[in-house]
Amino acid sequence: MAMTPKTFGYIRQLVLARSAIVLEPGKEYLVESRLVPLAKVHGFATLDDFADTMAAAPFGTMHRQTVEAMTTNETSFFRDIHPFDALKKTLIPEVMARKAASRQLNIWCAAASSGQEPYSVAMLLRENFPELASWKITFIATDLSNAVLAKARSGRYGQLEVNRGLPAPLMVKYFTKDGTEWVIREDIRSMIDFRELNLIEKWPLMPVFDIVMIRNVLIYFDIATKRQILKNIRGVMSPNGILMLGGAETTMGLDDQFERVQVEKGVAYRQISAVGAGRANAAA
Ligand SMILES: C[S@@+](CC[C@H](N)C(=O)[O-])C[C@H]1O[C@@H](n2cnc3c(N)ncnc32)[C@H](O)[C@@H]1O
Numbered sequence: 001m002a003m004t005p006k007t008f009g010y011i012r013q014l015v016l017a018r019s020a021i022v023l024e025p026g027k028e029y030l031v032e033s034r035l036v037p038l039a040k041v042h043g044f045a046t047l048d049d050f051a052d053t054m055a056a057a058p059f060g061t062m063h064r065q066t067v068e069a070m071t072t073n074e075t076s077f078f079r080d081i082h083p084f085d086a087l088k089k090t091l092i093p094e095v096m097a098r099k100a101a102s103r104q105l106n107i108w109c110a111a112a113s114s115g116q117e118p119y120s121v122a123m124l125l126r127e128n129f130p131e132l133a134s135w136k137i138t139f140i141a142t143d144l145s146n147a148v149l150a151k152a153r154s155g156r157y158g159q160l161e162v163n164r165g166l167p168a169p170l171m172v173k174y175f176t177k178d179g180t181e182w183v184i185r186e187d188i189r190s191m192i193d194f195r196e197l198n199l200i201e202k203w204p205l206m207p208v209f210d211i212v213m214i215r216n217v218l219i220y221f222d223i224a225t226k227r228q229i230l231k232n233i234r235g236v237m238s239p240n241g242i243l244m245l246g247g248a249e250t251t252m253g254l255d256d257q258f259e260r261v262q263v264e265k266g267v268a269y270r271q272i273s274a275v276g277a278g279r280a281n282a283a284a
Contacts, residue, residue, distance in 0.1 A: 003032060007051040011035065011066065014054070018067045019144055020200045020225040034069045038062075068145040072220070075113040077165035078120045079215070083244050086266030087121065087211075088128050091242050095210045096129065098240065103135045106207045108236070110199060111217035112141035115152025115192070116161070119184055121213070122191045123174055138207050142197035153194045155184035199229050208238045216246035223254065230255040234271055243269040 011031050012023045023031065032047065039050035042062055054062050078084050099105060109118040118141035125132055143149050162171050162182045175182040197203065199217070212233055218226045230251055233243060243258060244266075245251070251258035251269050258269040 003028065003047040003051070007048045010051045010055055011070070014063060015067055015070045018059075018063070019071065019198065019220075020222070021070060021220045022222055023070065031070070035066060038065055038069050068147055071145050071148075073113045073145065073148050074216070075116045077116045077162070078167075079117060079165060080247050081165075082264065082266035083213075083215070083268075084120060084124055084266075086263035086268060087244075088124055090263045091211070091268060092125070092129060095242065096132075099135075099210065104138070105132065105135055105211075106138045106209045106238070107140070107211045108206065108209045108213070109139075109141040109192075110143075110197065110212065110214040112143050112148075112152060112194070113145075114148045114157075115141065115155065115194070116157075116165070117141075117213065117215065118152070118192050118194075119155070119188060120165075122188045123170055125191075126174075126188060127170070137191065139192045140195060140206065141192050142195050144196070144198045146196060149194050149196060152192075153189075155189040156181045157184075158182075200225060203232065203236070206236055209236055209241055210238050211242045211244070212237055213244045215244060216249070218249045219246065227254050230258065234258075237271060240270060245269065 008023075008025075008028050008031060015021050015023055035047055035050070039047050042050060044050040044053070050062070054066065057063075095105065107118075107121065109121065112118050118139065122139065125137070141152065143152070156178070157175075158181060162175065171182065174185045174188055176185070177183075195204075199214075214229070214233065218229065221229070234255070234257055237243065243251070250260070252260065257272050259272050261268045261270055
């Protein structure tokens with residue numbers, strides 16, 4: 001079911017406008033492999049018919065599912081491990097020292113996909129910082145895609161997924177087997193508030209965060225979008241708050257208000273000037 005350049009152009013524009021994901025020319029194969037099944041579900045024989053119908057209709061379910069289908073949701077437990085070591089050994093102890101008076105810890109995991117990343121942090125907190133049991137922890141995990149959020153909320157993973165990055169002792173301790181799936185323990189699941197949030201739309205009112213993880217999503221955006229999102233993140237971070245990006249991402253050349261901090265073998269970013277930081281909301 002090959003598509004015309006016009007169809008590719010329409011899909012490209014739709015996905016860019018609604019998610020900021022840039023589909024470069026040459027990604028036609030990706031569009032076809034992700035959208036042909038969706039077009040069939042909606043009863044269309046060709047992608048061209050599917051795109052023409054969407055182009056003539058107001059934004060609705062088909063458009064939304066198209067955008068979601070074009071997101072890449074690749075993730076794993078303790079992905080790249082070094083950021084998690086840095087959190088465990090250095091960053092969380094530092095934040096806890098700073099927040100000892102209020103005993104409140106606010107974490108945001110943006111673009112969290114199917115939940116492996118926030119659940120990794122939740123297990124890390126439970127495993128290494130028992131004193132947090134008496135703290136108020138607000139842990140929000142967000143994504144654009146409802147499909148991955150539903151999976152994240154379910155806390156259910158297949159064997160291949162738990163085999164990717166989850167140490168066996170943590171699997172045994174924090175998951176129970178249900179048929180072919182592994183289900184995360186309720187006390188870990190309930191630590192996290194999974195919400196829909198599109199990074200390029202207006203953000204809802206959120207707490208001021210001590211730690212923001214936004215890993216492996218900026219790579220999909222153009223420079224102006226990356227800049228705007230980093231600026232908005234500064235608006236929802238506490239003074240000295242910690243930002244964590246994916247291994248192929250950086251604030252360098254995008255936002256000079258962040259400084260890069262090498263922590264163990266991991267990298268984090270802090271705001272250089274905390275003046276004006278900590279506002280409770282930001283608009284894209
Ligand atoms: C590659 S996954 C990264 C998952 C996780 N952070 C990690 O590093 O393992 C990228 C996620 O970004 C989400 N995403 C893409 N565009 C987005 C947008 N505009 N707003 C919010 N989330 C978005 C996708 O739905 C996907 O789940």
